[in-house]
Amino acid sequence: MKILVTGFDPFGGEAINPAGEAVKGLPNEINGAEIHKLEIPTVFHKSAETIRQAVKDIQPDVVLAVGQAGGRYEVTPERVAINVDDARIPDNEGNQPIDVAIQEDGESAYFTKLPVKAMVAAMREAGIPAAVSNTAGTFVCNHIMYQVLYMIDKEFPEMTGGFVHVPFIPEQVTDKPGKPSMSLTDITKALEAGIKAIVEQAGKGDIKAVGGATH
Template identity: 60%
Template sequence: MKVLMTGFEPFGGEKINPSFEAVKKLDDQIVGAHIIKAEIPTVFRKSIETLTKIIEKEKPDIVICVGQAGGRCDITVERVAINIDDARISDNEDNQPIDKKIYEDGKNAYFSNLPIKAMVKEINDNLIPASISNTAGTFVCNHIMYGLLYMINKKYTNIKGGFIHVPFIPEQVIGKKNVPSMILDNIVKGLKCSIKATVENEKDIIVSGGAIC
């Protein structure tokens, strides 16, 4: 079994992106699965093009894209991606699409087909904070998650795929007041747990993972 894990390059003035820093530290084998690691440009459209080329080359069974969510305090496994780009800031090539569909022939939204609740449970069982998220935002993280799920829906129906957001790491919040962070080793451990849960759970578990607001 092959698991493709991707992280993003730094963006928004940051010098580091914990998503790829964590992906780089993953073992090459986790619960018998071969782990492929790749860095994705934080650029609209190019991110999807890069991911597409890697999928075509590696033919993974599972794809988990990882991104930075500064301000979140835990690891958040995303449930859904929406068909919209609405960038509050420019990407790394100065693109700033506003209210643009990602794919004209795509659905309004696609849901992850990963066992998201089993992933959260496995991470929490290992004493690392994690939860389900019902919004991946409208920047490049949502963009690539939507692109991945669009590909799965249209072409790669045998692939399981989805997205995980991770918090800042401590060195990113120095000088930032009341901004949460998580040490990199715990993020790496959380990603390992998510891979384990995905490999070991053909179907998701049935537990509450909803939110009131």
């Protein structure tokens, strides 16, 4: 099995992106799967073009994109991506789409087929706070999750894909009182545990476990 894992470059005035750094720290093999790591730009559409080219070159079985969700306490595999860009801030090239469809011929939403509940269980077993998330936002993170699932729907039906959000790391919150953070070591550990679960659950679907939310 080949797994392409992507992480964004820094954005929003931050000097570092824990997603990109954690991806760089992953081993080249996890649970027998070959891990390919790629940094992608925090730019609408360009990020998707970068992944699409890598998919054509590598032909992975799985694409797992990783992004920063500053303010979250947990590592959060995402369940669903929606077909809208509504950027609160500009991306790294100044683009700020508002209420724009990501793909005019795409579904209103795509649900991942990755075993997000098994991933959360594996992360928690590794001692890392984790939870299923039901919103990937409307910035470049949701955009790239949607684009990956759109590619699977339209071009690469044998592939699976999804997205994981990670918290700030401590050095990012020195000027953000009250904001939670997680060590880069723990974020990388969580991603590795999640990827192990992806490999172990291949062809089996997800586990049955509580992962819903009341709001």
